[in-house]
Amino acid sequence: MSETPIGGPSLPQERRIVTAIPGPKSQELIARKNASVASGVGVALPVSVVAAGGGVIVDADGNSLIDLGSGIAVTGVGNSAPRVVEAVKAQVEHFTHTCFTVTPYEGYIAVAEKLNELIPGDFEKRSALFNSGAEAVENAVKIARHYTGKNAVVTFDHAYHGRTNLTMAMTAKNLPYKDGFGPFAPEIYRVPASYPFRDGLTGQEAAAQAILQIEKQVGVGNLAAVIIEPIQGEGGFIDPAPGFLPAIQKWANENGVVFILDEVQTGFARTGDLFAANHEGVVADVVTTAKGIAGGLPLSAVTGRAEIMDSAHSGGLGGTYAGNPIATAAALATIETYEAENLTQRAREIGAIITEFFAGIQQDEDRVGDIRGRGALQAIELVESGSKTPNSALTGAVAKYAADQGVLVLTCGTYGNVIRFLPPLSISDELLREALQVVADGIAAN
Structure with missing residues (x-):
């Protein structure tokens, strides 16, 4: 050419x-x-x-x-996308970075406000911004552990949550993600997921199987959080049987366990609703988002109940590039595009x-x-x-x-x-x- x-x-x-x-x-x-x-x-x-x-x-x-x-x-x-391009251009002309935890700026706050509005749940929410999906997941776990004072975290068969040490431990698939990279972070436990094509179970049956294993092999008294992708991504785009996610959510709520939805791949219109949780009316305590949030700019977020998110001490959350002003400008334009189009x-x-x-x-x-x-x-x-x-x-x-x-x-x-x-x-x-x-x-x- x-x-x-x-x-x-x-x-x-x-x-x-x-x-x-x-x-x-x-x-x-x-x-x-x-x-x-x-x-x-x-x-x-x-x-x-x-x-x-x-x-x-x-x-x-x-x-x-x-x-x-x-x-x-x-x-x-x-x-x-035109709105994203224009928003990025405009932001670059003003400033590219200050670090929000040093000198804050409106874009970060505007994205947090928008996420608090859009994420399912009729309760007061708070958000914190990061760079990648794995970073969001790691911080969601960190917050849940701090809030509950407990250490154990339950993930599911076929899960994918990232490539950091903690999120590798949470990810199920060995090659290419985990092989030779251990030892991994402790206190991560894996239970069966719902895989209708292969297990033939109803959502309620699959949930009962997972819950029984949690109760007998982990113990509710030790458990900080349960985390699951509403549709498992790298594991094979596994859409759980109807009723599975609501049953897991209900059990977590009744037992004081933080219920985390990893919407990194499923979020932002991808599944035909703004978030996959909306398909069955599932409301998580904490939601992680990334990927589709900013039109290609690196940005992720953790959004959840105010009392959970606010439990971490000042300075306990953040990062040098977390919520970068260019990425937040892109995110606002991206969300506007989802809605306008x-x-x-x-x-x-x-x-x-x-x-x-x-x-x-x-x-x-x-x-x-x-x-x-x-x-x-x-x-x-x-x-x-x-x-x-x-x-x-x-x-x-x-x-x-x-x-x-x-x-x-x-x-x-x-x-x-x-x-x-x-x-x-x-x-x-x-x-x-x-x-x-x-x-x-x-x-x-x-």
Whole structure:
């Protein structure tokens, strides 16, 4: 290409293959990456991105790929969304940093006010801002322990909560997240989750199983918090059976245990509601958010009951970059975009397209074992024909096929056999359907 294309919605919304993927310019960048970046920092698709927006990513070789990943659910409003771009530009012209815990500024407070308004729960709330999802989760646990004076924390099978030492302990999957990185933080206990495709249990039955294990193996008197993703992300986009989350919440409330929802991947319109908790009216004591909060800028938050959040002593929460003024400006513009463009409804429309499409495929293809998710957070679980045996080989082959054909898809799942769909909410129906057909072709070709 003679010049770098401008990103954002102005990019031509098309799948365009100019070279093999990765092309020569992308290969040059990956060679530089291999020579300079730690090898532990892997990449899913080795292309050199020069622009992105709407539903596409453009690489240095001129290929335009359909984006079904959104930077792992981050660019829900689309890449370089106009309101976000303008807000960031305006903030940069004023100041880029002071550290809120040194000299505060309005943007941080405005984001906290907005989160306190939007997070479910008819009670007084407080928020604290951080940089990443893992940092938010770690601080939520820290606050819950301080509030209760207890140490034990319960997480669930298939959970993913981050890559710090504490959040690695809370994460279930060994490779690539935990292998060789121990020892891990103590007092983390894991109990069964609801996995309808594999356990066949109702929500109430799965909750009873988890609660019994908590009571017998952890002990309510030792327990500070229970933390769960309302839809488990890296574990395989596992949508629990109806009634599971309300039952866990009810038990936690009755036993003085802080109930934490990790909405890092599910929050901000992704599931067809502003927060996934809203689907069953679940109200957590504490909620963690990140990813879709700021249109691609690094920001996360912990929001919860005022008495819990205020229990930490002054100076106990914070961080040098936490609630950076550029990121908070982006967050306010991002939330405005969700609301002004009714992107919760758009997420539901996207979800309906994906579900209907793969339901049709499933009629003739029994290797599509399960179709699940909510809104624009959808997945298919691939299995061996005639069984529920995980088919990770097929999953990897389909992702490779899609990439070669100009469609970016992400895989996940404890067993490595799930393809997840996280398109930007700015993607068109036509582009989405084209990408789904490529995935279907990949299944048929393998």
